[in-house]
Amino acid sequence: MIHKILLKDLSLGPRSPILLWALVLPIVLTLLIRMVFGSLFTSEPRLGIVDLGNSAIVAAAGQLDGIQVTFPETPEELRQQVEAGNLDAGLVLEAGFDDLVRSGAQPELSFWVGGESLASDRIILGVTAMDLVRAMSGVGSPVDVSVVAIGDEGLELTVRMLPMLVIMAVAIAGVMVPAASLIEEKTRRTLSAVLVTPARLRDVLVAKGLLGAILAVLTGVMTLLLNSAFGNAPLATLLAVTLGAIMMAEIGLILGSWAPDTNTMFAAWKGGAILLLFPVLFTIWPSLPQWIAKLGPTYYFLQPIFDLSINGATFADVAPQLVIAPPSALPLSPSFCDSEGRSKPGWSAERSLPSRHRSASRGSVRGTASCAVIGPPCPVLQTKSRSRRRLPRCGPKLRPYISTTHWRHGHLWETGRDAYEAEDARDVPNTTRDRPSIRSGTRKASGWKLTGPSATWRAAPAIPRR
Amino acid sequence: MNPTAIGAIVAKDVKAFVRDRFYFFMTILGLVFYVGAFWLLPSTVDETIEMGVAQTGLDAYFDGLATEGGLTITPYPSADALETAIRSGEGPAVGLAFPPNFAADIAAGKQTTVSLFVTAEVPAEVRGGLSSMVREMAYLAAGSPPLVTLPNEKEVLLGVDRAGDQVSLQETMRPLFVFFMLLVEMMALATLVATEIQQRTVSAILVTPTTVTDFLIAKAILGTVLAFSQAVLLMLLIGSFGTNSAVLLVTLLLGAILMTGFGLWAGSAGRDFLSIIFWSMLFLIPLAIPSIAVLFPGTAATWIQALPSWGLVEAIVGATAYGDGFAELAEPLVSLAGWCVVAFAAGLVVLKRRVVRL
Incomplete structure (x- = not known):
């Protein structure tokens, strides 16, 4: 399922301006910085x-x-x-x-x-x-000039700006692409449409994250190639770029899950990007106290890249810093759910999604907090009554789903926010809200036999009635 | 043409601009940033080499060098004192230490050694230049005459002598700030236009007595007024209006019209916020090149002079840094005006096609 979503995003990607922007910007930035700082200050x-x-x-x-x-x-x-x-x-x-x-x-x-x-x-x-x-x-000089260099040779400004170029390339692709993609899915309600298929929210997030990470690796590598900065240990450099890309993609998922629209996303990026970008300042100005840079998570992949590509370091030299990079990325993981759909401790991107996308149930959900939405084992809504006029407080075990269409017939019904499936049509409360607007299906004695996407719903194992 | 309708549309769009928190915030932020950055940039050009010298018997030579300009010479009593000052960072970055009997030794035909102390940041050309200078001093001290005849100084110097009066980074960055200010306004206009098209409010407007022409005029006025007012405000805050205010105002007005044309174009082509940013970026890259090129010394390449924003940049630099008037700036202003007509006409045509096809 993940690869299908990923392929869909990749095929639709070229239509997205932000994807093109993410690919073009590293080249433009490299050229601009080389043009401007390459000779302006020297x-x-x-x-x-x-x-x-x-x-x-x-x-x-x-x-x-x-x-x-x-x-x-x-x-x-x-x-x-x-x-x-x-x-x-x-x-x-x-x-x-x-x-x-x-x-x-x-x-x-x-x-x-x-x-x-x-x-x-x-x-x-x-x-x-x-x-x-x-x-x-041909007349020999009567004097010899002995040049005495004092202090260490500094690096050129364009070289010191390499971490900035790399993080801009990795961050634009890694953060903005998944974030923009998620926001677009939310605002166009296609995310809900995807979630009525067997795809779990986790699958969607992982696919979006993969998309961002792959693009971030590509743009990061492209930037390093443009600056002839792959160093003596290209595999180690690639590893560092990959770790950075994963970290950025996870941040992108959190941003995309949290932000309701692209304007908010850009505003949050403009405000919050400094927290990600500030370690590069300490490379540009080496006289600043370097310990401050270590407070930023991005330091642990940027510094290895810089050391590998510019300072001629080997993998062994940067390994301690690279070891720190994955732990700083893991708490951001969106897939911190086990096979039972339970979420583990830690801040997950999924939690920051609006609740209607996170879980179908708004009632008292027993057991686990929601992690995956569809498929066994799902959270079970425990209710107490069978009122036909209001939401049941007790009665059938209902399987929550998310739907963009308003179903309320047969085995499927919706409360206005969430959709549920009951084993029997009699269990479906006859609320007056959200009249059915089924577009395909045939009526049967027990309700509706649904076709199309609903077929996958019916394929899910039913929960036995008490 | 219906002036009332045009006025109403402009007023509505101004309200929409103010309500769009993103662009309103970006405008204010940009203004504060550009003004702050401008006043933080160096307003003078350091074109001298500060050098420490430890020598005896060469006073006349160094006094002559000091009067020529380009060198600031600080005397030190000994080579050790000079090296200590450079190492501690309290002294200059470059120092020349001559042996005590330099002139006498050279005159006697003895090969001597002069130490050139340099810190890491001293560029190669300064190291090479000072080494050459020491060698030339030694030749003269040895009684070796110059191998060539130097021409008259007036014949040597070409162009206006700007030694001591160089155009500072602050001055050269001015067009770039104005350009980015105009760019934000271009994007704001593009967003307003795109929203109008996507939400089909333009269709609602056109069922009133308002014509397509009124609509286009209203958008053009709005874009030009927005961009022009922001640019003038920025120029006021960075103290650009002096003796050539009229030239500068005309330049900014033409610049605003130019960017409005591109804004109408981007707004007609863009579907949403992201696509507008994308289209704006497409325009930004070629349009920004003259603003960046002006940071480099010398005249811009021919292909840069053919870009739409070259006239804007040249006229701003000419009017503010060199005090040029209409006569001196005729070429860039004509170029800018020509591009204004092209961009504005193209923007209006594209927008009109979008509107009538709705």
Whole structure:
């Protein structure tokens, strides 16, 4: 049943904007962040060189570290680009320039500086050009420069933003897709229609969760591939992404079960997402106290991903953190029901669904809290009377169902919220509410013989009368 | 045209906008966020390299360097003092330590070593540039003349010299904030239109004396007024109105019309909240590119200049950061106006087709 629901969601998925959004957003985010932060905060000086001869300076310029060197075709084009601010400086090497320098003729250097270039870049490019000429001349430098690095080398901002990209990719697919899918099913009442089949609510939740988790793994992997960040232990990285995807899918199920509509879902996401996203801030700014990041559940899959893909960690290094990830995800599990339909301790997504979807019975349900709705063993409504005008307080054992249509004939009846099946038509109270609107079926002596979806209801074993 | 009907529809839609908690909240939140972010962004550009120097006998050279701009030089008594200051974080991030008899040793033809202290965050180009500078100093100290003749400074500099007067990140982010403000209003309009279509209230409206034209005009007025008023409010709060207020107002009005056109389009195509977000995202990606491109130095590529929002971004930056007037901004304003006509006409056509087919 789970795979059928999953296949249905997958086949209908491409029609959903949020699914496309979840798939497209990681790519767009990666591109935007690489575009904006890749050079915005590390703006390198840009030098253009036009070589009209065959100068050795060109090869040396190509080796410069930290300076973007481009080679326009003509001096006019170079001048235009420098003037427009597309280049910080331009150097034109006339034909025979190298020979003139080596002969000591002191040729004029055609060096242009853009008006919009930073003062610091002007100095750097100016002295670099002079140094290139000196190096080409072959005269040895009378001084050695010893560079003494102080402190640890930091990571680039784009690298430190990798956890943010991963969690955005995993969270949008893992949280939003199942949540939006559940909400759509609820608002369009197709969830109730699904639940009149043998599918249990648990099946629906697991299928939606699987959908979110699969998509989250896909988008997470796609993001890591786009950023060339799969590291030396790809399987361990995949495991960490999978654990994160499961966690996000469970949060998505809770969100989808709780939120009555998409607006509320988005508002809750905007308000609550910080609780999931805040560990990434501590990677972006490593000087912040790192222990705070460990308070967030997402830390236990984000940090392993970061360590595996960037810091070159192995599976053994990140195993302690990965071990913590499943326990932090388990309490969110929607399928915390045993085979008898009883719920186990822990917050389940199913509990947060509205009661009409969670359980058909609104009376005094004895035994267990509802977990699964349809199929044996179901919660049993114990009633005391057989009043034909009001809800029975006692009498037949009724099997609760959920129905979107209003049945009240034969073996099936509805109280306005929930539908029930009785073994005998006489047990059905003759309430005036919710007149039957059966669309298919044939009348029989004992009531209605239902066709269509009802066939599966009748297939369920009847509960013997007292 | 029925002005009373148009007024009534606009008034109804304004009420619906205010009642839509999501968009109303997003508008207020966006306004607060953009204004806060704007004033938190750096309003100046740091274009100098702060450097500590421990040297003897090179005062004249470094005094000359300090006057050229781009370098802030702090003297230190010794290499140890300089290194200690850099390690403690109290000093600059870069330091040059010359040996005590540097000039004399070089002049005597001795090979010497100069230490360049750098912290981890110092970029490679600064390390390379300062190494080159030390080598050039050594050549000069050794009596080696420059190998080339440097041209006149005026001949070297191309374009307007903005040294010390660079456009700050605060200035360049201004169009992006305006763009996102207009985007929220575009989505709000799209939602109003989509709701009207999906709930078939438009059919109810059209059985009254109100015509389709009245309906379209009302939606267009609503979208433009909403977007324009929010954009003007944002610009007021971030202090953008100065000498070129007229240019800026015209630019914002055209921007509002442009986004209204796209809003009508998204509203006609979208079925619900999610599909409107999807359609808005489709418009957002190309429209946001000029706002992001302006963060980079230099002129935008030709294909970026062909995008609808390029004129809006260029005109805002030109009017607020460079003080340009109508004459200087004629090209982006004409481009923006042209796209306004296209987007608005397309939006109206799509909406009209949806309405008449109901």
